[in-house]
Amino acid sequence: MRRRTISIAVVGSGFSGIGLAIALKRAGFEDITIFDGADGPGGVWRDNTYPGAACDAPSHLYSYSFEPKPDWSRRFAEQHEILAYLRHCADKYGLTPHFRFRTTVTDAHFHAATGRWRLHTGDGGVHEYDLFVAACGQLSNPAVPRLPGLDRFAGTAFHSARWNHDHALEGRRVAVVGNGASAVQFVPLIAPAAAHLTIFQREAHWISRKPDRLYPRRRHALNRRLPAVQRLSRLGIFLWFELVLNPALVSPRGRRVLSAPVRLLCRYALRSVRDPRLRRRLTPRYEPGCKRILTSSEYYPALNRPDVAVVDSPIVEITGHGARTADGGRHAFDTLIWATGFRSQDFVAPMRVFGAHRQELNAAWKDGARAYLGLAVTGFPNFFLMYGPNTNVGSGSIVHMLESQAAYIVQAARLLAGGATSMDVRADVLDRFDAAAQERLSTSVWNEGGCDSWYLDADRRNTNNWPGSMTGYRRRTRRLDPTDYHLEH
Structure with a gap:
């Protein structure tokens, strides 16, 4: 039975923050504040509005299990529909009074004497909470390379995650730096408008055709009348990922068995590129899955256009009206779009978090980000991450x-409400977990596949990926073991 009311701060209002707040409310917690520097909920699905933005996980699985949406318009939902879904969830579960939009948390300090976190906001406010959760995500801070001469560029430049909708691309000479998940979605849509499009790729990607399709109205009606149909669809997709694709990434044996079929599937898609020399340049030299396998049925055909060029040589300098590459080539353009992904190791940036001994979180992570189950960091009591390391x-x-993480944090909230004033994960528990995770990752395709990816930090430590299955993670987080923590009452 709860003996005291606790206050909870959540930073971020995307899938993580909304899902956690709903779980906390369903468990009876009401003193919840959700901070976000933007003007509305949605996280990456609010921020990424580039043409063609969509999810590459099927809609029926990329949604909360407790809030199925029977009328997804297509198998792979687009940005506007996912954002509408998140807003629907926030409204339905009564989160509106808990949001604090246009409020950026600049730094947070744990005070051992009170067992509370003190959060400082950009508007000069100071707020105290018993439990503090960073739900900032791994893909929220755009990464822009620091190239020489960038300040001299006379044209318009923006990141795909901050798309400039006021800048018309018709008749422009456009450069896209990067060829990852975002680029393969928007390149086919902007290529017909641009006078010329140059794509600078650092490394080719394995790309398969996207099995997307519209759902007919009769499917929506069936989902409503027989919810089990949608649940079975979700289960089927889940099992495909768990039993087929996941072993191809994590298990050395699974990699050997499934690598050849994945190569064939992706090379079949690559056949739509007519130029054999370009096909060779678009064929990766690393193992499938080392980088995220992309899906698109439109990207390769777009490269057949005479006004589209792919450049392999890296950019060494941005000039006033284009770029110079390492092979001596000069490329003219007046619009520069960064499709260079995110600073994936900056799990709480730009916020600064100071723990029990006044140590800043990034200093604690100087040898690489790590957290017990991706959730808790030693020396930072009453603090949890969602979508953490x-x-x-x-x-x-x-x-x-x-x-899974939300259910675990709810258990932590119950411990604090039940009388604990401080819970700090034990150092030996974190050390054992991290050592086991890194050992298992060492034989994964992400570490051994022969590529550079956003999964690895500068020291090639895999700070991002879970070294197992989704069911394995659910099993590990199903029950919070109090003996994993130093508890004070």
Whole structure:
């Protein structure tokens, strides 16, 4: 039975923050504040509005298990529909009074004397809470390379995650730096408008065709009348990821068995590129899955256009009206779009978090980000992360992982409400978990596949991916073991 009312701060209002707040409310907690510097909920699905933005996990799985949506318009939902879904969830579960939008948390300090966190906001406010959760995500801070001459560029430049909708691309000479998940979605849509499009790729990706399709109205009606149909669809997708794709990434044996079929599937898609020399340049030299396997049925055909060029040589300098590459080539353009992903190791940036001994979190992570189950860090009591280190999935839906984390944090909240004033994960527990995770990751395709990816930090430590299955993570987080923590009452 709860003996005291606790206050809870959540930073971030994407899938993580919304899902956690709903779980906390369903468990009876009401003193919840959700901070976000933007003007509305949605996280990455609010921020990424580039043309063609969509999810590459099937809609029925990329949604909360407790809030199925029977009328998804297509198998792979687009940005506007996912954002509408998140807003629907926030409204339905009564989160509106808990949001504090246009409020950025600049730094947070744990005070051992009170067992509370003191949060400082950009508007000069100071707020105290018993439990503090960073739900900032791994893919929220755009990464822009620091190239020489960038300040001299006379044209318009923006990151795909901060798309400039006021800048018309018609008749422009456009450069896209990067060829990852975002680029393969928007390149086919902007290529017809641009006078010329140059794509600078650092490394080729394995890309398969996207099995997308519209759902007919009769499917929506069937989902409503027989919810079991949608649940079975979700289960089937889940099992495909768990039993087929996940072993191809994590298990050395699974890699050997499934590598050849994945190569064939992706090379079949690559056949739509007519130029054999370009096909060779678009064929990766690393093992499938080392980088995220992309899905698109439109990207390769777009490269057949005479006004589209792919450049392999790295950019060494941005000039006033274009770029110079390492092979001496000069490329003219007046619009520069960064499709360079995110600072995936900055789990709480730009916020600064100071623990029990006044140590800043990034200093604690100077040798690489790590957290017990991706959730708790020694020296930072009453603090949890969502989508923290080593909780990304190489195949599947991150929403499944987030629901597991939310259930675990609810248990932590109950411990604090039951009389504990401080809970700090034991150093030996974190050390054992991290050592086991890194050992298992060492034989995964992400570490051994022969590529550079956002999963690895500068020291090639895998700080992002979970070294197992989604069901394995659910099992590990199902029950919070109090003996894993130093508890004070």
